[in-house]
Amino acid sequence: MGDIAVVGGGVIGLTCALRLAAEGHRVEVVTASPPEDTVSAVAGGLWFPYRAAPADAVLRWGQVSLRHFAELARDPATGVTWRSGVVLHRTPDPDLSWTAAVPDHRPADHLPDGVHSGVVCTLPVASMPTYLPWLAERCAAAGVSFRRQEIHRLDSLRQDTVVVAAGLRSGSLLDDDTLVPVRGQVVRVANPGLTRWLVDDDNPAGMAYLIPRGDHVVCGGTADEGATDLTPSPEVERGILDRVRALVPELRDAPVVSRAVGLRPVRPVVRVDRVERGGKAVVSCYGHGGSGVTLSWGCAADVVRLVGL
Numbered sequence: 001m002g003d004i005a006v007v008g009g010g011v012i013g014l015t016c017a018l019r020l021a022a023e024g025h026r027v028e029v030v031t032a033s034p035p036e037d038t039v040s041a042v043a044g045g046l047w048f049p050y051r052a053a054p055a056d057a058v059l060r061w062g063q064v065s066l067r068h069f070a071e072l073a074r075d076p077a078t079g080v081t082w083r084s085g086v087v088l089h090r091t092p093d094p095d096l097s098w099t100a101a102v103p104d105h106r107p108a109d110h111l112p113d114g115v116h117s118g119v120v121c122t123l124p125v126a127s128m129p130t131y132l133p134w135l136a137e138r139c140a141a142a143g144v145s146f147r148r149q150e151i152h153r154l155d156s157l158r159q160d161t162v163v164v165a166a167g168l169r170s171g172s173l174l175d176d177d178t179l180v181p182v183r184g185q186v187v188r189v190a191n192p193g194l195t196r197w198l199v200d201d202d203n204p205a206g207m208a209y210l211i212p213r214g215d216h217v218v219c220g221g222t223a224d225e226g227a228t229d230l231t232p233s234p235e236v237e238r239g240i241l242d243r244v245r246a247l248v249p250e251l252r253d254a255p256v257v258s259r260a261v262g263l264r265p266v267r268p269v270v271r272v273d274r275v276e277r278g279g280k281a282v283v284s285c286y287g288h289g290g291s292g293v294t295l296s297w298g299c300a301a302d303v304v305r306l307v308g309l
């Protein structure tokens with residue numbers, strides 16, 4: 001079993017590290033920032049494919065992850081729960097390819113004005129403030145070591161096998177200029193007692209979703225391609241709150257508890273491959289767009305296979 005460096009400590013790097021350690025590899029996670037400062041910490045944590053391609057691989061990775069999250073949801077310490085909710089569609093021919101991965105889904109019968117159709121289903125929700133530290137703790141328990149350092153060149157790493165899971169910044173390590181940031185802003189409000197999530201991406205007033213996660217509800221959102229400002233905009237936040245309150249009036253008086261911005265690492269296709277470079281085996285796992293949580297366990301399984309080639 002080999003000596004492996006995983007560059008990146010977001011949901012992708014941690015999941016890959018955990019899977020590799022479980023296979024008996026000696027793994028070091030080298031990360032520029034702690035889990036709470038990653039894009040992964042901003043994620044709503046809902047299993048749902050968004051801004052990730054290609055469709056067939058996304059479905060396959062998503063299915064593997066869904067099965068794994070089902071196991072994790074048995075243990076409250078993971079922060080993963082199964083929650084019922086609805087995906088609203090405002091066009092007559094929505095992309096329903098994702099439903100092939102979801103065992104029990106049915107048409108929604110109560111629809112807000114202007115909504116053409118909806119899919120009701122039960123999906124995993126990972127509460128990231130619990131899930132990311134749980135992943136890191138599981139890694140440590142499996143023998144993974146951690147080093148806080150920004151890597152500028154892969155040949156500075158001592159290991160002969162390197163997994164690049166550095167999200168949006170992976171491209172600069174591999175001369176890949178196809179990654180694009182897609183800015184997402186969220187506002188978290190105190191949970192007035194909601195359990196059901198809701199996704200309304202085609203809302204004419206702007207993308208809208210809400211994901212209850214125990215004591216708070218993650219409300220979104222935005223998807224601004226190429227924008228990189230990490231400061232939450234009060235005006236954008238007002239728009240998000242107006243949209244989600246129009247959909248779920250129970251949120252009207254819920255106080256804001258926190259706010260955040262993250263840059264989704266969008267690529268024409270998610271990169272999961274292996275190349276030989278400067279005498280090292282370099283396995284890439286990045287470009288998961290708005291689906292990093294959703295695809296994490298499926299992609300990590302492919303990384304384990306590629307490392308073993």
Ligand SMILES: Cc1cc2nc3c(=O)[nH]c(=O)nc-3n(C[C@H](O)[C@H](O)[C@H](O)COP(=O)(O)OP(=O)(O)OC[C@H]3O[C@@H](n4cnc5c(N)ncnc54)[C@H](O)[C@@H]3O)c2cc1C
Nearest residue numbers: 009010012032033040044045046151167184262292293294
């Ligand atoms: C508002 C918003 C909501 C979202 N909601 C969901 C959702 O509900 N479900 C879902 O599946 N996905 C969601 N996503 C998408 C998800 O957050 C991302 O796809 C995912 O976080 C990508 O994970 P990652 O580990 O690749 O990147 P990151 O979380 O960005 O982690 C990258 C890691 O690499 C490290 N790093 C970078 N460069 C270097 C370097 N040179 N040297 C060392 N370390 C380095 C960083 O420090 C960090 O630890 C959402 C995203 C946003 C912005």
